[in-house]
Amino acid sequence: MGCSDPQAAVSRRFPDGPMSVAAARRFVRGALAGAASDLVGTAELLVSELVTNAVLHARTEVEVSVARLDGRVRVRVRDRRPGRGLVPQRCSPYAGTGQGLALVEQLASRYGADGDDAGKTVWFELWHDGPPPPSSSGWEAAPPRPAERTVRLVDVPTALEASCRQHRHEMLRELTLAASAGNLLGVASRDLVAANDVNNVISAGVTAAPEEPVPESGLCTLPLALPADAVPAVEALRRVLGLAEERAREERLLTLPALPRGRAFQDWLFDEIVGQLTGGPPTAWTVVPREPEISSAELVPWDVHQVRASRVPTIAADESNRIVAANGAASDLLGWAPEDLVGRRLTTLIPEHLRGRHTAAFTSMLLTGRTRIVGRSVPLPALHRDGRLVPVRLYIQTQETADGRTVFVAQLAPRATTFLDAPRTPGRVREAAVGEPDGGRSPAVPESGTRRARAQGGMSPLNRLTLLAELGAQLNNTLDLEEGLQRAGRLLTRRLADWCVVDLFTEDARLDRVCVVHRDPRALRPGAYEGVLSGVSEESRGPLARVLRGAGPLLLIDAPQPGQTGSALDREYVELFRELGAGSAVVAPLRARRRISGALTLARASGGQPFTEADLTLVDDLVQSLALGVDNARLYQDTRSIAERLQRSLLPVLPEVEGLRLAARYAASSTTAQVGGDWYDSFVLPRGDTALAIGDVTGHDLDAAIAMSQLRNMLRGIAVDREEPPAEVLRRLDTANHSLQREATATCVYGLVKGPAHGPWELTFSSAGHPPPLLTTRDGRARYLDGGTGLLLGMDPAMARDTARHTLPAHSTLVLYTDGLVERRDEPIDDALERLRRHAADLAHEPLDTFCDELLIALGADSTDDIAVLAVRPTPPTPPSSQRPGPDEG
Numbered sequence: 054m055g056c057s058d059p060q061a062a063v064s065r066r067f068p069d070g071p072m073s074v075a076a077a078r079r080f081v082r083g084a085l086a087g088a089a090s091d092l093v094g095t096a097e098l099l100v101s102e103l104v105t106n107a108v109l110h111a112r113t114e115v116e117v118s119v120a121r122l123d124g125r126v127r128v129r130v131r132d133r134r135p136g137r138g139l140v141p142q143r144c145s146p147y148a149g150t151g152q153g154l155a156l157v158e159q160l161a162s163r164y165g166a167d168g169d170d171a172g173k174t175v176w177f178e179l180w181h182d183g184p185p186p187p188s189s190s191g192w193e194a195a196p197p198r199p200a201e202r203t204v205r206l207v208d209v210p211t212a213l214e215a216s217c218r219q220h221r222h223e224m225l226r227e228l229t230l231a232a233s234a235g236n237l238l239g240v241a242s243r244d245l246v247a248a249n250d251v252n253n254v255i256s257a258g259v260t261a262a263p264e265e266p267v268p269e270s271g272l273c274t275l276p277l278a279l280p281a282d283a284v285p286a287v288e289a290l291r292r293v294l295g296l297a298e299e300r301a302r303e304e305r306l307l308t309l310p311a312l313p314r315g316r317a318f319q320d321w322l323f324d325e326i327v328g329q330l331t332g333g334p335p336t337a338w339t340v341v342p343r344e345p346e347i348s349s350a351e352l353v354p355w356d357v358h359q360v361r362a363s364r365v366p367t368i369a370a371d372e373s374n375r376i377v378a379a380n381g382a383a384s385d386l387l388g389w390a391p392e393d394l395v396g397r398r399l400t401t402l403i404p405e406h407l408r409g410r411h412t413a414a415f416t417s418m419l420l421t422g423r424t425r426i427v428g429r430s431v432p433l434p435a436l437h438r439d440g441r442l443v444p445v446r447l448y449i450q451t452q453e454t455a456d457g458r459t460v461f462v463a464q465l466a467p468r469a470t471t472f473l474d475a476p477r478t479p480g481r482v483r484e485a486a487v488g489e490p491d492g493g494r495s496p497a498v499p500e501s502g503t504r505r506a507r508a509q510g511g512m513s514p515l516n517r518l519t520l521l522a523e524l525g526a527q528l529n530n531t532l533d534l535e536e537g538l539q540r541a542g543r544l545l546t547r548r549l550a551d552w553c554v555v556d557l558f559t560e561d562a563r564l565d566r567v568c569v570v571h572r573d574p575r576a577l578r579p580g581a582y583e584g585v586l587s588g589v590s591e592e593s594r595g596p597l598a599r600v601l602r603g604a605g606p607l608l609l610i611d612a613p614q615p616g617q618t619g620s621a622l623d624r625e626y627v628e629l630f631r632e633l634g635a636g637s638a639v640v641a642p643l644r645a646r647r648r649i650s651g652a653l654t655l656a657r658a659s660g661g662q663p664f665t666e667a668d669l670t671l672v673d674d675l676v677q678s679l680a681l682g683v684d685n686a687r688l689y690q691d692t693r694s695i696a697e698r699l700q701r702s703l704l705p706v707l708p709e710v711e712g713l714r715l716a717a718r719y720a721a722s723s724t725t726a727q728v729g730g731d732w733y734d735s736f737v738l739p740r741g742d743t744a745l746a747i748g749d750v751t752g753h754d755l756d757a758a759i760a761m762s763q764l765r766n767m768l769r770g771i772a773v774d775r776e777e778p779p780a781e782v783l784r785r786l787d788t789a790n791h792s793l794q795r796e797a798t799a800t801c802v803y804g805l806v807k808g809p810a811h812g813p814w815e816l817t818f819s820s821a822g823h824p825p826p827l828l829t830t831r832d833g834r835a836r837y838l839d840g841g842t843g844l845l846l847g848m849d850p851a852m853a854r855d856t857a858r859h860t861l862p863a864h865s866t867l868v869l870y871t872d873g874l875v876e877r878r879d880e881p882i883d884d885a886l887e888r889l890r891r892h893a894a895d896l897a898h899e900p901l902d903t904f905c906d907e908l909l910i911a912l913g914a915d916s917t918d919d920i921a922v923l924a925v926r927p928t929p930p931t932p933p934s935s936q937r938p939g940p941d942e943g
Contacts, residue, residue, distance in 0.1 A: 064118035064129075069108060071233045077104040077117050077130075084119040085126060092179050095160050096126055102153030103130040103175050109229055110253055112246070113172075124180065125162075131174040139166055139175070139257075201281040204329045207337035208272045210318070216458070217315050217322070218256055221290075223308045224297040225249055238300050240293055248293040251286035254279060255326075272339065277326070284330050291323050302420055309419050312459060313427075314451060317341075355452040355460045361391075366445075366465040370399045372458065374415055386445075386465060388438030404436045406903045427451060427461070429914040432720035433906055435465060443467065446720070517671060520548055521678055528682030535567055537686060541679060542570030549671075550655035552633045556586065556597065557643070557651035557683065564588060564601070564622070564651075582629065587621035595623035596640050600652045606641035606669045606676070630656070637663035639672045643680035650683050708737050712810030714926045716901045718909055722873070722919050730757035730799065731871045731919040732765050738776050738805070746772075747869040747923050748801035748823065748846075760797035764790060764846070768803065779803045779819035780854035783843070787821070787850040798847040802826060802869055806861065806925060814861040814927045819854050821846045824872055824886070827893055831864040835894040837886065866904060867925045868893060873918030874908065888912065901926050 063084050067073035078097045085093045100117060107115045113133035120127045139154060157164050161177035168174075225248060231238055232245055258277040301310040311319065321341055329335060357378045360367045366383035370376050376399055379391040387402060394401070400408045427449045434442040445465040452460045523544055528537035542553035555568040569582040589598050596607050598620070630638070636659030643651045653676050657664060707715045717733050730750025737743055746768055750761045764786065771785045783803055790797060804818030804826070818826060818838070822845035829835040840857030861867060875885040892911050896904045905924050913920050 062118055062120035064116055067104070067115045067117065069112050069114060071108060071230060073108060073115060074101055074104050077101065077115070080117060081119055081128065085121070088121065088126065092126060095179055096128055099157050099160060099177055100128050100130060102156055106153045106175075107132045108233075109226060110249065112249075126179045127176060128178075129174050129176040131172055133172045135168050135170060135173045139173075202279055202330055204277040204279055204326050205335045206275045206277055206322070206325055207335050208339040209275050210272055210338065213314065213318050214259065214322075217311070217319050218259065220308070220311055220315060221252055221294065221319070222256070224294060224301070224306070225252055227306050227308055228293065228297055238296070238305060240296050244289040244293050247286045247289040251283055251290050254283070255322075279326065279330065281330060284327050287323055287326050287330075294319070304420065312418070312451070355458075355462075360462065366467075367462060368394070368399075368402065368465065369452075369460050369462045371460055372419070374399050374412075376401070377460065383465065386443060386467065387435060402436050404434050404442055404902075404906075406900055407433070407906055410903065410907065426910065426914060431914040432718070432909045432920070444718075444720070517674070520544075520671075521674055524675060525678045525682060528679070528686055534683065534686040537682065538568040539570060541682075542568050545655060545675070546570050546572040549668075551658045551661070552635065552654070552656040554582075554629070554654040554656070555643075555651060555679075556601075556654075558601075558649075559585075562588075582632070586625055589622060590620050593620040593622045595620075595626050597626045597652055597654070598622055600640045600642045601649060603642060603644070603649060605652075606639050606672045608664060608666060608669060609635075609638040609640065610663060611637075629654075634658050636660065639664050639668060641672050641676040643676055643683055645677075645680040645684040650680060650687070653679060704732075705734050705736070707735050708743070710737060710743050712808070712812065712814075712927060712929060713743060713806065714901050714928050716905045716924045718905045718920070718922045720873075720909055720913055720916070720920045722917055730761040730797075731873065731921040732761045733869070733921045733923040734765055734769065735923065735925075736769060736773075738773060740776055742776075743806040743925075744772050745804045745806065745818075745867075745869060745923060745925060746801065747871060747921055748799050748821075749871045749873075749919075749921075750797045750799040757797075760793075760799070763793060764797060764799060764801070768801075772803070778856045779805060779817055780841070780843070780856040783819050783821050783846070784850065784854050787846045787848075790846050791850055798845055800824075800845055800872075804869075806867075806927075808861075808927070811929045812863055812927060814863075816859045816861050816867065817856050818859075819843065819856050821854070824870065824875065827868040827870070827890065828859065828861070829866045829868070829893045829897050830862055831897060833894045833897040835890045835897070837890070861925075861927050863927050863929055865927060866893070866897065866901070868908075869923040870908075871919065871921045873916050873920035874912050874922060876918065878917075 065077075065080050067076055078101050081096050081100045082093060085096060096119075104115055104117065107113070107130060111132035111134040116129075116131040118129045118131075157175075157177050160179075162180045164175075164177040166173060166175045225245075228238060228240055228245060229249065232240070232242060237245070255277065258279060259275060261278070297306065297308075298310050298316075300306050301308055318338070321336075321338055325335060355369075357369070360369050360378040361380050366386045367378075367380050368376060368383050369378040376394045376397050379389070379394040381391065383389075383394075384391050389401075400411060403411050426447065429448070431447045433445065433447055435445050435447075437443050445467055448464045448466070450462055452462050524541055527540040527544060528534075538555050542555065545553045551572050553568070553570045554566065556564055556566050559565050564586040566583050566586055589601050596605075596609060599605065600607060633656050635656035638654055638656040640652060640654050642649050643653060653672075655664070655672065704717075704719055707717060715735055717735075719731065719733070730748075730752055732746075732748055732750075734746040735744060746765070748761070748764065750757045750764065752760075767789045768782070768786050771789070772782050775782070775785070777785075783801065786801070786803075790799075799821070800823040801821045802818055802823045804816055806814055806816055808814035816826075816838075819841045821843050825837040825839065825842075827835060827837055838857065838859050840859075841855050843854040844852050870889075875889050876882060877885060889908075889912060892908060893904075896907050899907065901924055905922055908922060909920065
């Protein structure tokens with residue numbers, strides 16, 4: 054195992070304490086005097102790591118011996134604790150701890166471990182010259198004491214486990230070093246000893262678990278061998294780590310606190326150990342309820358290709374707040390080339406008035422582990438490269454790298470085109486959940502029957518009808534075309550084929566491969582096949598080109614031959630067949646309303662039952678249903694696009710008024726249709742008063758947007774024509790509303806701000822069933838303005854309305870808002886209004902743009918309703934002698 058008995062061996066014993074590490078280094082340096090300097094330096098480094106391990110984990114006297122023989126050096130480090138086995142860590146190269154044995158593996162020519170009843174010895178050998186060293190012996194120290202019980206950890210996320218294990222070692226290492234210097238930081242010394250011991254046992258058990266390839270999901274089940282009496286020690290470890298987290302948040306440790314998902318995993322780990330050791334059953338990590346900020350719907354290992362392949366604008370940043378990846382869609386949205394963004398600070402994309410808040414929030418997250426927006430859909434502005442603001446909805450999820458680091462992946466949806474469904478993981482197919490369409494196999498077509506039908510070359514009439522009905526449902530049950538095609542592809546690959554490919558023409562006549570689905574999702578490399586294809590040219594003669602010209606369905610019993618390719622499109626199709634390993638296929642045109650929108654390719658792998666002529670009629674029926682669904686989805690998207698353009702055109706440009714600052718925000722719902730009846734307006738009347746209006750028409754569709762535009766325009770006309778008190782303007786608006794063909798039910802606040810540029814200012818307003826205006830003074834006091842309340846528009850135009858009057862102090866902030874900012878289904882409206890009041894009071898000194906954005910970020914996340922906000926701040930002109938604006942003049 055080692056070299057022959059070494060000559061000129063010297064040894065020395067060192068006490069249990071941190072000073073022994075430096076003393077051991079000096080001892081090795083003296084024992085190797087005259088040896089090659091690189092060999093001496095390596096020996097010093099490695100003995101320093103091994104003695105540190107012994108001091109931290111064995112906590113016994115340490116004996117170090119050094120021998121020189123024929124140009125070789127052998128160093129032995131022995132402690133008096135044989136039951137504490139070695140725990141080789143597989144940490145990242147930049148980890149702050151756990152690298153001792155890894156360094157020995159990398160730098161030693163030969164290494165190993167011996168154990169006996171009195172202790173254990175870790176040794177290494179170094180060569181300077183001579184023949185190549187033999188292979189390493191490896192770590193073969195005595196294992197920890199025999200375990201009496203096995204804890205079964207189900208669905209362990211391997212990257213997260215490695216990250217948490219490394220974080221525990223870093224925390225305990227700092228506490229132990231602090232304790233050796235006489236500072237226990239509030240941790241009981243007995244608890245610290247027990248915590249170190251059981252943490253080493255847990256790490257040794259995880260490391261000793263059978264090494265098997267990690268599944269693509271990143272989840273595995275681990276058997277963890279532990280002493281049956283380990284419960285008190287595990288509870289001590291939990292207490293010690295809890296105190297360490299507190300000290301880290303107080304910045305009394307160099308190690309940062311764990312992020313929320315790390316704390317959640319650690320709690321689950323300790324609960325599983327304690328629960329199973331006391332007789333409870335195992336509970337899988339994947340079924341434990343968690344908050345959105347702790348984990349996304351599915352555990353996603355970090356893969357930069359997922360970001361690049363995603364069609365949703367996506368930016369990824371690391372724990373140091375630097376961008377590590379961006380895709381083309383984000384480039385189009387923000388004006389940056391992806392390669393120009395990588396390496397820049399994330400603040401490059403954040404408006405200047407929010408950068409300080411972002412930095413503070415990011416630092417707070419690292420120190421406290423608490424996040425405000427991870428796992429939530431948040432409306433906020435992004436900064437375009439040309440300096441303009443781009444309203445987006447931001448959805449951030451955390452992902453894990455293979456070595457346990459955290460990556461923050463942000464999807465940015467333009468505010469007018471937010472997600473219809475929950476945001477999807479970039480580049481990954483979200484499997485339908487139980488209860489969703491296609492969430493399980495139809496009882497009418499059991500899988501065994503499907504296989505028999507495929508073997509017979511066809512389906513029974515009942516099975517055909519069932520398949521056609523379910524295929525139509527996939528596109529009808531979602532408003533998102535790509536999501537519907539993915540669902541349809543999963544259905545077809547379960548019932549009919551191994552592969553499903555959908556190619557569609559875009560608006561500019563390009564061909565886009567929008568969907569590639571395999572029976573086994575693990576066979577897909579994210580984004581490897583989707584994307585824009587070459588065009589259909591006159592030289593294109595392959596099967597796909599023929600189908601796109603109207604032929605088919607075509608039966609392909611062999612893959613297209615490379616020699617038959619006459620164009621780039623044909624060559625791409627041949628390459629696709631090669632990549633899919635297809636043995637036979639059916640290619641059919643998607644034809645609806647006398648035009649072809651694309652093509653469907655169904656392929657079966659070589660060696661299986663091939664497609665036959667009997668399948669062509671079924672596929673023909675399928676593509677008719679699929680094509681109609683695609684056409685309907687595109688018609689809806691066209692209608693939605695018109696509505697979105699209409700809604701954007703109705704968002705007014707706010708006037709510039711001396712002595713007043715105005716700001717407004719609009720955010721569509723994060724979960725429903727993209728257009729609705731929320732609106733705001735502000736304009737200057739001929740007499741000089743500033744009119745303010747905000748309203749909400751019932752509904753979330755094109756009709757609501759049209760009704761909103763009619764009410765907004767009528768309100769402007771009535772207000773400018775008569776310049777009457779707000780109550781009378783609303784009464785006339787309600788009367789005009791009843792003259793419309795389809796009168797609208799709506800809430801509204803209409804008000805007038807009167808006063809010269811230097812003040813004083815007075816607000817008069819009337820409300821038609823709308824939430825009350827909120828006034829926040831400069832000193833941070835916030836209150837709702839009473840009076841002026843009346844019925845909704847569309848109820849009774851003859852009902853009398855009142856006008857309320859209130860003074861607006863200088864530098865106060867008046868906020869008009871729609872109910873989407875405050876109302877939540879599971880919360881009383883009084884609690885919601887109180888939450889808005891507190892947030893507004895906290896933002897009293899912020900510039901007006903920051904004030905509005907922070908309200909949306911804090912209160913508009915995940916809102917199921919549209920949100921409109923209009924804010925006004927009386928701000929006297931700055932005297933000429935003043936050179937610097939006040940903090941709230943923005």
